Amino acid sequence: MIKTFRGRLIVLFATLAGGALIISLVAVWLATNNQSDRTVNRELEVSERVFGELMAVRGEQLLQAAEVLTNDFGFREAVASGDEDTIISALVNHGQRINTDLMVLQSPSGAEIAATHDLELLPPLSILTEEMNTSVLVFADDTMYQLVTAPVQSPDLIAWATLGFAIDDELATTLRELTNADITLVDMGANRLIASSLEPSLQMSLTPIIGLGMEPWLNWLDERGLAAHWLELDAAKLTYVSEREVFLIFSADREAAASEFNILRQQYIGIGLATLLMALVFAGITARRINQPLAQLSDAAEQLKRGDYQSPIRLARDDEFGHLGEVFDGMRVAISKREEQIVHQAEYDLLTDLPNRSLLGRRLTERLSDGGLGVMVLINIARFRELNDRLGQRIGDQILQLVATRLQQQLTDAWWLARLAGDEFILVTENIRDDNWREFVIKLMSQLEQPFNLNGSRYLLHFRAGVVRFPDDGDSFDTLVRRMQMCAAQAKQQKVPVLAYREGMDEDYLHRLRILQALPDAVDKQELQLHFQPKLNVASGEVIGAEALIRWRHPEFGIIRPDEFIPLAEQTGEIHRITQWVCIAALDQLQMWHEAGLPFMVAINLSAIDLQQDDLPAFIRGLIEKRGLKPESVTLEVTESAIMADIEQAIERLTELRSSGMRISIDDYGTGYASLAQLKRLPVDELKLDRSFIRELEHNQADQTIVRSTLALAKDMHLTTVAEGVEDEAAWRWLQQLGCQTMQGFYFSRPLTATEFEQWTRRYQQGLAHEK
Numbered sequence: 001m002i003k004t005f006r007g008r009l010i011v012l013f014a015t016l017a018g019g020a021l022i023i024s025l026v027a028v029w030l031a032t033n034n035q036s037d038r039t040v041n042r043e044l045e046v047s048e049r050v051f052g053e054l055m056a057v058r059g060e061q062l063l064q065a066a067e068v069l070t071n072d073f074g075f076r077e078a079v080a081s082g083d084e085d086t087i088i089s090a091l092v093n094h095g096q097r098i099n100t101d102l103m104v105l106q107s108p109s110g111a112e113i114a115a116t117h118d119l120e121l122l123p124p125l126s127i128l129t130e131e132m133n134t135s136v137l138v139f140a141d142d143t144m145y146q147l148v149t150a151p152v153q154s155p156d157l158i159a160w161a162t163l164g165f166a167i168d169d170e171l172a173t174t175l176r177e178l179t180n181a182d183i184t185l186v187d188m189g190a191n192r193l194i195a196s197s198l199e200p201s202l203q204m205s206l207t208p209i210i211g212l213g214m215e216p217w218l219n220w221l222d223e224r225g226l227a228a229h230w231l232e233l234d235a236a237k238l239t240y241v242s243e244r245e246v247f248l249i250f251s252a253d254r255e256a257a258a259s260e261f262n263i264l265r266q267q268y269i270g271i272g273l274a275t276l277l278m279a280l281v282f283a284g285i286t287a288r289r290i291n292q293p294l295a296q297l298s299d300a301a302e303q304l305k306r307g308d309y310q311s312p313i314r315l316a317r318d319d320e321f322g323h324l325g326e327v328f329d330g331m332r333v334a335i336s337k338r339e340e341q342i343v344h345q346a347e348y349d350l351l352t353d354l355p356n357r358s359l360l361g362r363r364l365t366e367r368l369s370d371g372g373l374g375v376m377v378l379i380n381i382a383r384f385r386e387l388n389d390r391l392g393q394r395i396g397d398q399i400l401q402l403v404a405t406r407l408q409q410q411l412t413d414a415w416w417l418a419r420l421a422g423d424e425f426i427l428v429t430e431n432i433r434d435d436n437w438r439e440f441v442i443k444l445m446s447q448l449e450q451p452f453n454l455n456g457s458r459y460l461l462h463f464r465a466g467v468v469r470f471p472d473d474g475d476s477f478d479t480l481v482r483r484m485q486m487c488a489a490q491a492k493q494q495k496v497p498v499l500a501y502r503e504g505m506d507e508d509y510l511h512r513l514r515i516l517q518a519l520p521d522a523v524d525k526q527e528l529q530l531h532f533q534p535k536l537n538v539a540s541g542e543v544i545g546a547e548a549l550i551r552w553r554h555p556e557f558g559i560i561r562p563d564e565f566i567p568l569a570e571q572t573g574e575i576h577r578i579t580q581w582v583c584i585a586a587l588d589q590l591q592m593w594h595e596a597g598l599p600f601m602v603a604i605n606l607s608a609i610d611l612q613q614d615d616l617p618a619f620i621r622g623l624i625e626k627r628g629l630k631p632e633s634v635t636l637e638v639t640e641s642a643i644m645a646d647i648e649q650a651i652e653r654l655t656e657l658r659s660s661g662m663r664i665s666i667d668d669y670g671t672g673y674a675s676l677a678q679l680k681r682l683p684v685d686e687l688k689l690d691r692s693f694i695r696e697l698e699h700n701q702a703d704q705t706i707v708r709s710t711l712a713l714a715k716d717m718h719l720t721t722v723a724e725g726v727e728d729e730a731a732w733r734w735l736q737q738l739g740c741q742t743m744q745g746f747y748f749s750r751p752l753t754a755t756e757f758e759q760w761t762r763r764y765q766q767g768l769a770h771e772k
Contacts, residue, residue, distance in 0.1 A: 013283030014276070021272040028268050040227040040252055047181035047250045048229060054178055058165065059135025059146060065098040066150040066163045076154040079105070079113070087114050095163070102145050102164035108157050117141060125149075128162060137167070137233065139244060144185065144194050172197040181250045185233070186210055188245040198251070226251045300328055349419040351397055352404035360418040360426060361477040367430065368471055374430035375437045375469050378484035379407075379448070382462040382492060384423040386645075399459060402452045410447050420481065424488075438498070441465060445497045464491040467500040493567070511557075515565055518554060519574045522565075523581050528552055530585045531751035534761065535603065535722070535744045538735050541768055543761050545601035547637070547744060548586040549751045550578070570609045579610050583620055587634070589754050591627040598761070603635040603665065608642035611649060617656040624662075631661025637688065639667045647678060655683040665722065670706060680717075687714045691725025694745070698730040711738050 069075060069090070078086035087105060091114055095103045104115040110125040121140040122128070128136070128149040135148045147164035151157050165171070172183045176197035184206075185194035191211040196203050202224065209216040221228050228251040303311055312329055347359035355363070367374065381387075381403065388396035400423065407417055407425060415429045429437065445465060451458040466487025474480040483501045486509050491499035522528055532546035552560040569575040583604060590602045610616055624631055636657060643650040643666070658664050665686035666679075670693060689710060693703045707723075714721045723735050726745030735743055749760055 010280065010283045013279055013286070017276050017279035021276055025268065025272060028264075040254060041229070044181055044227065044229040044250045044252055047179040047183075047252075048231075050179045051175060051183060051248075051250070054175055055135075055146065059148060062098075062100075062135055062146065062163055062165060063133070063148045063150065065094070065100070066148050066161055069094045069163070070150045070152045070161050076152060076158070079152050079159045080154045084114070098163075099165075100163045101166040102140065102147065102162070104162040105152075106160045106162070108160065113159060122147075122162070125160060129160060138164075140164075142190075143168070144246075168195045169197065171195060179250070181252045184249040184251065186247045186249060188247060190244070194246065221251070225254045227254050228252075300332075352401055352419050354404055354425075355416075355418040357418070357420050360420070360428070364428065364470070364477045364480070368475060368477075372430055373470065374428060375467065376480055376484060377427040377437070377441055378420065378466045378481070378488050379425045379427065379445075379463055380465075380488050381423040382464055384461075387459075387461075395454070398454055399452060399461070402454060403448065403461070406448060406452075407444075410444050424485075426481075426484070437467070438500075441467065441498055463497065464488045465498045466491060467498060469501075473501045512564070512568060515557065515560060516568045516572065518557075519565060519569055519572060522552055522554075522574075523577050527554055528578070528581060528585075529753070530582065530589065531753055532589070532602075532757040533744050533751040534749050534757065534764075535601075535742055536748060538723075538732070538740045538743050541732075543600070543764060544742065545603065545633075545635075546757060547603040547751075548582060548589075548605075550582055551751075566607065570607055573609070575607050575609045576613060579606065580619065583623055587623050587627055587629065590629060590633065592754075593758075594629065594633075598758075599633075601633045601635060603637050605637045605667065606642070608639075608645040608650075611638065611642060611653045612646070613653075616653060617660060620657065620662070621660045624660075632663060635663040635665050635686065637665045637667040640669060643682065644678075647681075651681060651683065658683045658685070670710060684719065686720045686722060688722040688724060689740075691745075694723050694725040694731055694735075695727060697734050698728070704734070707734075707740075708738050711740055715739065 072090065072094075074086070075090045075094075077083075078090060091103050091105065094100075095116075102117055104117065104119065104122065105113040106115075106119070106125055107113055110119075112119050117140050123138055128147065129151075135146050138145055138147055144167040145164035146167060147162055149160055149162045152159040152161055167185065172185070172195045175183050182197045184196040184198060186192075187194050188211055191207075193203055193207060193210070196206075198206070206220065209220055228249055230247050230249040233246040233248050312332075347356060348354065349356045364376075384396070387399070400419075404417075404419065404425065407427070411417055411427065415427050418426045418428070420426050427441075445463055448463050449461065451460050453459075466484040466489075468474060468480050468483050468487070470480055473483055483505070486505060487499045487501050490505070491497065529551045531549045531551055533549060534543050535545045535547060536542060537544050550562055550566075552562075552565055554560055566575070566578075569578050586602050586604050590600065593600050606616075613619075620634075620636075621631075624634060636654075638650070638654065643654075654664050663685040664683060665688050666682070666684050667688045668690040669687045670690050687710065689707060693706050693710075697703050697707060711721055720741045722742040722744070723731075723740050724744050726732055726735070726743045727747050729747065731745075732743065732747065748764070749757075752760055
């Protein structure tokens with residue numbers, strides 16, 4: 001094995017030159033082979049055309065000779081008078097003069113006057129006269145002839161004269177000299193050669209395979225180095241009158257066609273060998289000039305490998321290697337700086353320049369190993385993803401930078417700050433064992449929720465925080481981070497700004513995880529149930545319908561409340577299947593009530609995720625039409641928060657639902673973010689007052705004011721109203737006085753199964769009738 005660079009360089013040059021030579025030689029070889037084949041095929045195509053033209057010229061000559069004969073006055077007189085001796089003499093003399101092989105004279109009726117061949121061997125006169133102005137190819141006595149037929153007129157038609165040349169080996173040989181290709185006519189039906197310009201030995205070897213099919217022909221051509229084109233005589237531009245299957249074959253010697261290309265290949269090989277020799281000489285000279293400076297650069301590279309970035313690299317040369325030495329030295333400096341940058345980028349966030357997860361994890365692990373005590377706070381931005389999607393990533397990144405800056409400004413030296421990922425920031429402090437951190441974090445959250453100014457716009461953000469103590473709440477970085485994230489997520493659900501970890505939260509988290517895993521089977525295993533809470537007319541107290549409320553009866557977990565599994569279903573996308581099941585089950589029950597003579601209405605709840613489904617209106621409309629229900633007997637309830645998640649999309653989807661005749665109700669009205677301007681745009685029919693305003697309606701003046709103003713607003717906007725959470729008769733009477741139309745609550749009934757609802761309705765209506 002060659003170990004020196006110089007030797008390897010020489011071998012490389014030789015290999016490259018040799019490889020290039022071989023590749024180019026192969027390319028030339030293939031190109032010349034292809035060109036040779038194309039040349040042969042082109043020559044054969046030319047031969048086909050020349051053959052056709054020669055046969056056409058030969059036919060014209062034959063026609064002219066026939067016309068000379070038929071236009072001869074003496075010949076016409078002899079035919080007209082029936083002078084047989086004169087006719088025969090004229091035919092013989094004219095045939096010898098033009099060297100014809102066949103001559104026939106027939107009466108207009110086709111009777112023989114004089115002939116060199118039996119008329120029965122020729123096609124009928126009617127066929128010959130159809131091609132009167134052109135030559136035709138026919139068989140007579142197993143010989144092919146090129147014939148022309150001309151009329152003898154004096155002045156009327158008195159006879160037909162037919163003259164022909166035989167198609168034989170002599171003609172094929174003559175045509176080969178003119179077409180530069182061997183010509184062979186083969187009678188496939190009779191398995192014989194008609195005519196051929198091939199050598200007799202080739203004709204003998206060809207005869208046995210006639211009629212055996214294409215493959216023997218191809219083998220025969222390959223064995224003899226011949227290229228060939230063949231076509232049926234019917235396909236050639238010749239008039240052929242016969243039912244025999246005759247092929248016309250043009251062939252040429254491939255080796256003869258490739259002779260000039262072989263000379264070119266030999267010349268190219270000679271040039272290539274000379275080039276290779278010159279390349280070897282050049283490689284030796286070049287290798288010697290390159291080897292010395294490369295050895296110096298190799299030593300310099302060893303220094304860099306050892307981490308020695310202080311020693312400069314210099315080559316005392318003015319050529320490219322000298323420049324390469326300068327580049328190496330520049331690289332030494334750049335590598336030194338880049339190493340510092342890489343270490344910084346590996347440990348610090350590129351956007352905010354805060355310590356990242358990696359550095360934070362390493363520092364905290366060190367503190368835990370040293371027995372350190374402290375508090376960790378994870379802060380994230382509520383609904384940051386929506387802000388990022390709406391304003392774009394560039395604005396989102398700038399807002400994250402502003403948040404990081406404000407955090408740094410508010411923190412004291414006792415805290416240090418890092419960015420975990422996305423919109424999550426982590427604060428760490430040590431040696432705090434009491435709740436002093438709580439006051440600081442709440443104050444910090446208040447400062448963070450002050451508006452952020454960016455490019456002349458003000459952005460109001462909301463934050464959630466999860467807090468853990470170490471090592472009490474976890475003895476590893478990953479455990480502490482997971483528990484902080486869990487606390488921040490629950491703070492969002494509980495609508496509180498800060499939530500500290502407490503024992504048992506992991507179990508709650510695992511319980512939610514198990515619910516999440518069981519969700520996909522809830523519909524398939526028929527574990528879901530619908531309960532119905534009665535809705536009553538406030539003025540009369542009569543039952544007018546019900547709100548459909550879902551329940552999940554799990555075989556292991558028991559009854560799972562909707563507020564436990566609905567948010568999880570929205571996160572995973574299972575909410576679509578659950579909503580479809582609720583719609584089907586509720587409308588099936590409504591259909592049975594209507595068929596039983598109970599003219600109830602039913603209210604169905606939709607989530608924010610449902611409003612994103614383009615096919616939701618068509619789906620519900622189809623269910624209603626299939627069951628023959630009136631659309632106005634169905635009310636779809638949507639919360640304020642669901643509408644405000646994407647108000648434009650919500651308006652579009654609710655408008656489509658309302659246009660189908662269904663009623664739209666805003667659930668939990670007064671607890672969300674909808675303004676009066678937005679309410680005016682919403683396609684709604686009903687406002688549903690949240691239970692928080694109804695529970696203490698009798699005693700709470702603020703609730704009375706809110707309910708009174710809401711009902712007045714609804715009346716002015718021609719909207720109906722529903723009050724939920726009616727738990728005593730006093731609240732009912734208040735609602736009667738304030739003009740509310742519909743109510744529901746535990747004062748009348750808890751949510752019931754369909755059977756229980758029907759039984760309760762009968763008892764309630766009977767009691768109501770008795771009171772009246």
